[in-house]
Amino acid sequence: MEWIRQKLDKFKKPFAKGEKLEKYSPAYNAIDTFLFTPNHTTRKGAHIRDAVDLKRVMITVVLALLPVLLFSMWNTGYQYLKQVQPEVDFWEAFGHGAMEILPMIVVSYAVGLGIEFAFAIFRGHDVNEGYLVTGLLIPMIMPVGLPLWMLAISVVFAVIIGKEAFGGTGMNILNPALTARAFAFFAYPTYMSGNGVWVMNASDLDAVSGETILGSLAAGQEISYETMDMFMGVIPGSVSETSAALIILGALFLILTKVGSWRIILSSLIGAVVMGLIFNALPALGVEGNMLTNFPWYNHLLVGGLMFGIVYMATDPVSASQTTKGKWIYGFLIGFLSVMIRVFNPAYPEGVMLAILLMNVFAPTIDHYVISANIKRRVKRKKEGINPQVKTVV
Amino acid sequence: MSNDIRIKRGLTLRLKGEAEKTVVDAPRSKTYAIKPPDFHAVMPKMVLKEGAKVQAGDELFFSKYTPEIRFTSPVSGTLLEIKRGEKRRIMEVIVEADANDSFREFGKLDPSSDVEVLKERLLESGCWAFINQRPYDIIADPKDTPKAIFVSAMNTAPLSADVEFILQDKMDAFQAGINALSNLTPGKVHVSIAKGKGEAFKGLKNAEIHQVSGPHPAANVGVQIHKVDPINMGEFVWTVKPEDVAIIGELLLTGKYNAQRTVAVTGSEAKDRKYFRTKIGANVSDLIGKVDDDQVRIISGDVLTGTKIGNGQYLGFFPNELTLIPEGNKYRVFGWMPFTYNNIPSNSRTSLSWLFPKKKYEVNTNLHGEERAFVVTGEMEEVMPMDIYPMQLVKACMAADIEKMENLGIYEVAPEDFALVEYVNTSKIEIQEIIRLGLDLMITEVG
Numbered sequence: 067m068e069w070i071r072q073k074l075d076k077f078k079k080p081f082a083k084g085e086k087l088e089k090y091s092p093a094y095n096a097i098d099t100f101l102f103t104p105n106h107t108t109r110k111g112a113h114i115r116d117a118v119d120l121k122r123v124m125i126t127v128v129l130a131l132l133p134v135l136l137f138s139m140w141n142t143g144y145q146y147l148k149q150v151q152p153e154v155d156f157w158e159a160f161g162h163g164a165m166e167i168l169p170m171i172v173v174s175y176a177v178g179l180g181i182e183f184a185f186a187i188f189r190g191h192d193v194n195e196g197y198l199v200t201g202l203l204i205p206m207i208m209p210v211g212l213p214l215w216m217l218a219i220s221v222v223f224a225v226i227i228g229k230e231a232f233g234g235t236g237m238n239i240l241n242p243a244l245t246a247r248a249f250a251f252f253a254y255p256t257y258m259s260g261n262g263v264w265v266m267n268a269s270d271l272d273a274v275s276g277e278t279i280l281g282s283l284a285a286g287q288e289i290s291y292e293t294m295d296m297f298m299g300v301i302p303g304s305v306s307e308t309s310a311a312l313i314i315l316g317a318l319f320l321i322l323t324k325v326g327s328w329r330i331i332l333s334s335l336i337g338a339v340v341m342g343l344i345f346n347a348l349p350a351l352g353v354e355g356n357m358l359t360n361f362p363w364y365n366h367l368l369v370g371g372l373m374f375g376i377v378y379m380a381t382d383p384v385s386a387s388q389t390t391k392g393k394w395i396y397g398f399l400i401g402f403l404s405v406m407i408r409v410f411n412p413a414y415p416e417g418v419m420l421a422i423l424l425m426n427v428f429a430p431t432i433d434h435y436v437i438s439a440n441i442k443r444r445v446k447r448k449k450e451g452i453n454p455q456v457k458t459v460v
Numbered sequence: 461m462s463n464d465i466r467i468k469r470g471l472t473l474r475l476k477g478e479a480e481k482t483v484v485d486a487p488r489s490k491t492y493a494i495k496p497p498d499f500h501a502v503m504p505k506m507v508l509k510e511g512a513k514v515q516a517g518d519e520l521f522f523s524k525y526t527p528e529i530r531f532t533s534p535v536s537g538t539l540l541e542i543k544r545g546e547k548r549r550i551m552e553v554i555v556e557a558d559a560n561d562s563f564r565e566f567g568k569l570d571p572s573s574d575v576e577v578l579k580e581r582l583l584e585s586g587c588w589a590f591i592n593q594r595p596y597d598i599i600a601d602p603k604d605t606p607k608a609i610f611v612s613a614m615n616t617a618p619l620s621a622d623v624e625f626i627l628q629d630k631m632d633a634f635q636a637g638i639n640a641l642s643n644l645t646p647g648k649v650h651v652s653i654a655k656g657k658g659e660a661f662k663g664l665k666n667a668e669i670h671q672v673s674g675p676h677p678a679a680n681v682g683v684q685i686h687k688v689d690p691i692n693m694g695e696f697v698w699t700v701k702p703e704d705v706a707i708i709g710e711l712l713l714t715g716k717y718n719a720q721r722t723v724a725v726t727g728s729e730a731k732d733r734k735y736f737r738t739k740i741g742a743n744v745s746d747l748i749g750k751v752d753d754d755q756v757r758i759i760s761g762d763v764l765t766g767t768k769i770g771n772g773q774y775l776g777f778f779p780n781e782l783t784l785i786p787e788g789n790k791y792r793v794f795g796w797m798p799f800t801y802n803n804i805p806s807n808s809r810t811s812l813s814w815l816f817p818k819k820k821y822e823v824n825t826n827l828h829g830e831e832r833a834f835v836v837t838g839e840m841e842e843v844m845p846m847d848i849y850p851m852q853l854v855k856a857c858m859a860a861d862i863e864k865m866e867n868l869g870i871y872e873v874a875p876e877d878f879a880l881v882e883y884v885n886t887s888k889i890e891i892q893e894i895i896r897l898g899l900d901l902m903i904t905e906v907g
Binding site for chain 2: 067119324
């Protein structure tokens with residue numbers, strides 16, 4: 067290791083301040099600091115610092131995504147192979163899926179990180195780690211058959227318009243990964259919904275049974291999957307959204323490491339359950355309802371991208387509410403609106419993407435009102451001259 | 461109604477290298493120094509020239525814009541050097557000490573005498589510099605009348621000195637100091653002690669005792685003010701550190717300015733870890749000898765709020781600690797890998813250090829990462845036991861949005877209240893400095 071460090075130090079020289087390649091130092095630093103946490107020491111303020119940094123936080127999210135990603139590789143292959151042959155071998159399915167998904171990941175990282183590096187050099191700041199997560203999320207929420215060039219354009223749109231236009235990591239209003247999906251959704255609708263896009267190579271098959279469950283319900287068809295299939299995720303859908311079981315595992319990991327906000331995850335679930343229960347109660351109130359309203363509330367949680375969205379996207383700290391109370395409201399409305407959009411809008415069989423993007427836009431407003439309450443307390447205290455003199459537990 | 465304060469949010473850092481509970485007299489330093497940068501917002505104006513003879517308590521310099529506030533020599537001797545930094549700013553006023561102190565005689569004074577007389581005595585003896593004002597965390601203006609005075613007779617900062625131990629044989633002077641302070645305010649003097657400790661303070665008169673429990677920053681006076689009598693716009697609260705109360709008391713009882721400072725030498729790199737009895741502004745070499753300051757960070761104060769000093773430099777005016785920890789100027793391979801390097805304490809669960817709540821850690825000064833934009837939310841609130849939104853306030857300070865800062869509670873905070881926030885911050889942003897600059901902006905814009 068010492069040897070590598072010495073090589074790096076030597077290699078680093080032209081990137082130092084005042085040297086020839088100074089402009090490109092953000093690109094070099096990104097690689098150097100990936101290998102070695104730098105020897106910077108504190109200069110002002112607290113002399114000691116916590117071991118955590120942004121790299122750790124982002125890598126933790128990537129770790130939480132890995133089980134879901136591996137499963138989706140298998141499921142992608144399985145959904146295809148089961149339609150062309152009676153018996154499906156585990157490794158064969160996994161291999162097929164991996165061959166389909168890995169290129170998507172490579173394209174997403176190559177294009178996205180390329181833009182991030184370019185902006186870092188242009189603006190003269192270090193490369194932020196946010197894209198490590200975004201770049202993995204984008205292929206995971208797309209339909210498997212999406213042409214790679216469309217994926218690349220979506221990434222370009224998400225990173226430049228969704229993030230860098232607002233000032234880069236930490237400043238964006240919308241979740242960049244969902245921005246990419248929304249772009250693809252509206253720009254290339256035929257590749258983003260319908261019967262044929264959820265199974266790889268669908269066009270080569272004679273007859274595909276690759277409808278998503280929500281798609282079938284919206285079309286008023288009976289579905290052939292058991293609740294257990296939905297929970298385990300052996301169903302067609304966007305690359306990684308299907309397995310509720312593994313997403314819950316990822317959620318537990320995020321909550322345990324305190325990287326994902328448990329408040330947002332829990333309140334989103336509550337919101338979805340409440341909306342689901344309201345729709346389920348319609349027949350009792352004398353309203354007939356349809357396939358979607360009568361879809362049991364617990365199944366609403368399991369199908370579509372709801373679970374994936376609230377665990378990995380709604381918890382994005384930059385685009386979510388920042389205050390504790392705000393997080394409860396923000397999460398609840400995401401769950402509530404997701405199920406509502408599903409049921410009411412047949413053009414969008416899945417509502418979670420739009421619900422999260424909508425709440426991303428409203429998160430600053432929610433925070434504004436939460437903070438206003440704090441300001442009002444302060445004003446009231448001054449006006450009434452209250453001297454608390456009591457134990458206040460915070 | 462209870463006077464107890466219970467703090468829930470916060471973080472107590474357990475570090476290696478606590479000072480042993482024994483007090484020894486430090487050898488008398490050859491030189492002592494008063495450092496004007498210790499007094500924020502004070503523009504020093506010298507009254508003596510180099511080579512002048514001084515007694516302990518003689519004026520060295522005063523504050524240019526509030527000339528009543530004077531700063532005096534802690535020892536008797538000769539004014540050796542006025543050390544200047546950039547733009548001729550005075551950095552250190554160094555006094556070469558005599559073998560024995562001779563004191564300027566101020567004469568005894570009853571703490572309950574007329575307020576103006578008492579104020580003048582504190583000002584001329586240099587004791588006024590001990591009285592700090594909130595808002596803004598600067599030396600109090602003698603023309604103001606504070607609504608209350610707070611003394612935090614406890615410590616929760618990592619490796620901090622034990623106040624009860626420091627004051628054990630100064631309780632008479634402490635009581636006299638409290639009496640004087642209670643004379644300066646129409647309100648109350650609040651003294652906070654650690655719950656279950658502080659027996660010595662139980663009999664204190666002229667003060668309201670608060671028993672405080674909970675993790676750091678429970679002992680920060682800002683947190684206690686916030687719980688007991690929060691500062692609204694236009695109000696003033698004064699704060700004094702406990703050993704300084706005793707110095708004030710001794711001045712009134714004996715008529716002498718005895719700038720005695722008991723300093724806990726702590727930290728994993730300190731060899732002789734105990735309490736030293738010395739004077740304000742002593743040369744640190746006399747407490748710790750010579751250390752390799754490329755490898756060891758010498759901090760006048762505690763690890764969260766102290767000031768970095770070098771070999772042969774001087775103790776700060778206020779702190780009761782001298783902390784020595786290793787410098788962290790080393791690379792770490794794959795430092796970003798979660799659940800590795802668990803020997804570095806972390807409030808985050810991406811390290812396993814939370815599984816060992818009793819373990820004591822050896823910490824260094826590495827930044828453990830690089831500065832980034834604000835991304836992670838919720839971490840600051842976990843260590844901020846005030847009804848204040850820390851991240852929003854920090855952002856308002858960065859944007860220099862005065863109205864927002866006011867609304868979000870800038871008057872109630874000092875940089876030290878944000879020390880833990882800065883420590884846990886994932887993005888490694890210099891938050892204490894941002895708050896300090898925010899307060900400075902308020903001083904110039906609002907006053």
